[in-house]
Amino acid sequence: MVCGLCRRACQATKITKKRGERFRIPPFFKERRLVLTFTKRSIITLVVLAIIIGSAYYFFSQRGITYIWHWEKMPEMLFYHGAKSADDPTIRLRMGVLMMGFMLTLKISIASTFFGIIIGTVVGIARLSKEPVTRWLSLTYVELIRNTPLLVQIYIIYFFVGTLLRLTAFTAGTAALSIFAGAYVGEIVRAGIQSIHKGQMEASRSLGMSYANAMRHIILPQAFKRIIPPLAGQFISLIKDSSLVSVIALADLTFQAIQGVARTYHAFEIYFTVAFLYLVMTFTLSMATQYIERRLAISD
Numbered sequence: 001m002v003c004g005l006c007r008r009a010c011q012a013t014k015i016t017k018k019r020g021e022r023f024r025i026p027p028f029f030k031e032r033r034l035v036l037t038f039t040k041r042s043i044i045t046l047v048v049l050a051i052i053i054g055s056a057y058y059f060f061s062q063r064g065i066t067y068i069w070h071w072e073k074m075p076e077m078l079f080y081h082g083a084k085s086a087d088d089p090t091i092r093l094r095m096g097v098l099m100m101g102f103m104l105t106l107k108i109s110i111a112s113t114f115f116g117i118i119i120g121t122v123v124g125i126a127r128l129s130k131e132p133v134t135r136w137l138s139l140t141y142v143e144l145i146r147n148t149p150l151l152v153q154i155y156i157i158y159f160f161v162g163t164l165l166r167l168t169a170f171t172a173g174t175a176a177l178s179i180f181a182g183a184y185v186g187e188i189v190r191a192g193i194q195s196i197h198k199g200q201m202e203a204s205r206s207l208g209m210s211y212a213n214a215m216r217h218i219i220l221p222q223a224f225k226r227i228i229p230p231l232a233g234q235f236i237s238l239i240k241d242s243s244l245v246s247v248i249a250l251a252d253l254t255f256q257a258i259q260g261v262a263r264t265y266h267a268f269e270i271y272f273t274v275a276f277l278y279l280v281m282t283f284t285l286s287m288a289t290q291y292i293e294r295r296l297a298i299s300d
Helices: 002-012 027-063 071-078 097-127 132-146 150-165 169-194 198-206 211-226 228-248 253-264 267-299
Strands: 079-082 092-095
Touching (some): 071 079, 092 097, 097 253, 097 267, 132 169, 150 169, 150 228, 211 228, 228 253, 228 267, 253 267
16 A cells, blocks of 8 residues: 555656656655645644633632532423413413514514615616715715614614504614615625626617616626625625524523513523524525525536
8 A cells, every 4th residue: 555655656646757757746645744744734723722722711610609500400391292371271382482582583674684685786777877966875874874873773763764654663674774784785786796897888878778678687687696695795694693583582492581580580591592593594694695696606
């Protein structure tokens, strides 16, 4: 086996006598060097991580912090087997309070993402309009939304606009998150459109295409391929920002966690579980966008 490896190395390192040809590292050694580098980096990372964990453990142990964990209470807050109420006495597997909040958070995040993309696309195109009124209106919307806190926007839409239009808490929360996300998505779309060479629009118009058709069939498909990573980051932030709708008594994941802590006093267990559920949503979205990027890269 050793002789075979040596033979491969010798054959790969043969240097031709052609003038000007440089010595190249054989692929055989490149692979081994990559594995060795990866191993060194992994060891360093694990050592640093062990030092951090050990330091944290030493700090808390010296502080004398003692806490009795109650993780056995968490499964029934996710799922439980029993009756819902006296009106629904059927005994079956049901969702607990945290899982119901998880589903509501997922629902409002999906709805806000959908409307945020629509609003953002319209705003991004309007930002590049040659009409000064349209351009300044879209700029005013973007600057107004981006420079005011989301929490204040939720209060205004729920207590002022929602009272006038008789909106439910879910509708008001979805509207606030959609309007908030639309401002950021609009700037992302604008940057994506501007990244496409203007010659493509000129060529499309010279072929007889209208501005709307050229934008729809030529410019936007290319722009959306380029803006997938920033869009993913924005919508991951939107999922986390959705926790603010708990202030208008919308029973999302954060609201259910606050209520659960008030009933059971198991704050650490509940908040760690809630953090994990948010991580599930955001990590799934991150993996989905990476898959879409790979598929689009293959299509190119």
